Amino acid sequence: MTAGRLDPPVTLVLEGRARAGADEADVDGVEVVHAPGEGDDTIAAIAAANRDVVVVTADAEAAT
Numbered sequence: 001m002t003a004g005r006l007d008p009p010v011t012l013v014l015e016g017r018a019r020a021g022a023d024e025a026d027v028d029g030v031e032v033v034h035a036p037g038e039g040d041d042t043i044a045a046i047a048a049a050n051r052d053v054v055v056v057t058a059d060a061e062a063a064t
Helices: 016-021 039-048
Strands: 010-014 025-027 030-034
Touching: 010 016, 010 039
Parallel strands: 010 030
Antiparallel strands: 025 030
């Protein structure tokens, strides 16, 4: 965000053990949300509540 490569707002959804990596907060246009269960469900709910949205996901286990 600070580099100007993304336009706010940006929402980062963390699930499972990844929740320990960052507290829920809204800082400099980035909102961190902890998914209470499946991250996909939280992402879908956030996307459904917004008209213009781009969703990007990553699977940490697939990257290892």
